[in-house]
Amino acid sequence: MDSYFIPPDNVVEQLKCSLCDSYLSVSPVMLISEDGNQYKCGRCSSIKTVISTRSTIYEHLAKLMTFPCNFKDCAKKIPFSDVKDHEKVCEQRTIICPKSNCNESIKVQKIAPHFKEKHNEVYHTNYFCIKNVYAYYNIDVLEKNGKTYISFFDFDDVNFGVSICATDPTDTFQYEIQLKSDKSNFAISITNQNIILFNEREHCFKCVSGTCKSKFHVYKDNRKEISKRMSTKINRDSIKRMFGPGLITYSINIIEEADKNMKDDSKVEVKDALIRKAKKIFLQLLECPLCKEYMSPPIFQCLSGHTMCHVCKPKLENCPNCQANIEKTRNYTLEELSKKVELPQIEEKRPKVESGLKRSLEENDKNDNSAKIQKN
Template identity: 25%
Template sequence: MSEQTALSFTDEVLETNCIFCALCKDLLRPPIMLVENIGNVCSVCFMGEKRNNQKNLNNSALETIIAILKLPCKFKAKGCKARLGYEDLMLHQNNCKYRTKLCSLFKISGCNWEGSAADFVNHFKEMHGDHVINFENNLFYLQTSFNDLDLVKLLVMRSHTYILHMQTDLCKKKLFYLICNVRDDSDVFYEYSVKHKGSSHNYIKTKSRILPASNIYNDYIDESVAVEVDLESLRQIAQVSDTITNIFKIKVDSAQPDGIDEKMLHFFECPVCKNFMKPPIYQCQSGHSICNICRPRLEKCPTCRSMFGTTRNYSLEGLTSGVQYPCIYHDLGCSEMSTANKIIKHESECPFKPYTCPFPNCTSSGNKQTIITHLRDFHPEGVIFSGTPGYTETFRLDQNTYYNKVVERKCVIAFNHIFRLASKRVCEHCLWGAEVIGCTSQLNNFVYEVAIVDMRRPEKKLIKTDYCLNEMSEEELFKRCIMFPNNILTSYCNHGMVTFHFTIKQK
């Protein structure tokens, strides 16, 4: 049979519609099942429908015929002239430049949009704006819950746009996800890493590469190319919360930052937190080293289970003088590198440093600007954004009211820092304390002042000042704060009400 005759035969077969699925009307995909009272059904439709009460058999003869035909691309009407064997055709159609894009949110939102590649991103932004995550400092932040079984997000980064697809399989106890190019013709497949963080200090880190656009259109993630994360491990780092913060970093340049000697830094990696150890460095009785942050949390060595003492690894500490340390927030986008002492100072005020919301029972996290925006949007009643770095308030001094403690908190955004101000009233005292959120190197630059004012005679004031504190537990804060006995405050009352000014000042 000549090639022209074979093509004519194929066209005649196509006109009979006998090689198309009776249900989805698409080209039959092996194994082809002949179902009673329905006809030939492709493998996808057969598996998706219950056929237990109907007779069916495998139509192997039709499978053989389809395998030898040179079939036209399904986008023939749009200009594609390709004719290929079945297996090659399936691969071709996934990447055909004439194909129209389907909305990736069809399965989740039911959107049945279909259009050109040029219009795909605009459609997504206009119709599904809540599913768009914009580039921020080389990072994408996404909070997910264990109840989120299927998520699709559009990641917008400079001149590149990607689709993120995440699925939770409760039966397999796995989280699967992948990131794909949106453009079919893109040959840029950058590496990326993801930090999965919960309410604990621990995290899980995964790595992979951007995948071709053809993977966008599958209803279910292809597990052979997806990244998988164990759900039980995620629950452990989430602890009391069911929320995980996923920090995606797409590495547009796979090269390591200049000056990082990976072989040297490998010897300084803490076996517990995986961060690089800086002096003081401790060691167990067998000689295994651990960083000064993890040492107080452990009684036994995680490597050999030997007991810890106070022994320092002075030899390893001596080598640190010749090491250029990357910032601990390197994976979050910071490129700063310096000696141990300088990098510790930098890390305390690094712009990439992650923050958590200062209000209790809120698990939101991000960099400083992200948290400031979060405070403005979600806690406006408890945040002072005005030019005045403090606030004035009045409360009733009634000792009988405070047998059960009363704690009030506010946040002040001042001097390019976030301050958490807390007051506590008990039966015998009133207490005030102030913390600088996320900053450890400039604590001595800030003080807080509490001024008790007699509103009958405003010139009469009782003022105390103290240094702002680092973040700490509520119990510890109120042990180190400013305190006024209630029997003294009584003389400043106006009809039983006490007025105070709570102010942050820079030295």
């Protein structure tokens, strides 16, 4: 910090943005008046002005300076290049409540208690469900495991739009939306939606409702642009075709890492169960219906399709199931599959081998008609 110039307070107070009255401490800094007396800071870069000329000389000088934090309860002096990042995480960060008809200044970490006390009808915990999406646009606050999220729901003639904003810049969780109708038994889930960082200049419900008086909010005069920039858009006509007439509701759930791991583990368990069931069914198909041993190539079948192993086949003239003729027809599909399955080692006479159980073509003595089983 010793290498930076700390200008006197009376000088710094003159270095203010003409639009938002913040310090000119975020680039790009732009000249916006012909007389050279009005500037806008980088926070207002998306606000269009008739004149907009970058003040590079000022920026070069500003890089050698420190600036006060814009939040009055923060006493830190921050280098020009670090101001933008500091403002995202500053513990004293304050905003004007984004809810309509409320102009109270609140600290970001106090948003949830503020909504719980003053706007309880739109305060939720863990998850929330909203009814009648065709007639609803609003801001909602969701608190889950100590973290606060702000939800914006809006719509236009084409889409429903939803954005979920985190007040914590380190939050990298996702959310899911589930749509239901009171006339249908099924639901539509939209998963893996990214949560974005809350920005009071962009995420203002007063802008949505047309009551915002802030001259530096990006969309206060362009409500349609708000809908276009929603992080999740759902086509209205598609929803009508899927659900038909009726009351449509949507629910929002934040998917934290633990929730995601549980879902992933559940998917793995279901997958493993399906694999075990499929293997069991396949082993049953590989079992010769006569000697009850697992079949290995060559595998024969009667003219009707019933299978038998190559040991039992010479002993039969007709299929014991349907009495159809048994010729030299082989089931090549089952043979190929039998080479790929790993057979269980249940007893000595059913050893586990790479390509199934190999039967010896040599029979034992005349009194023993069973096949001799060898290990590969």
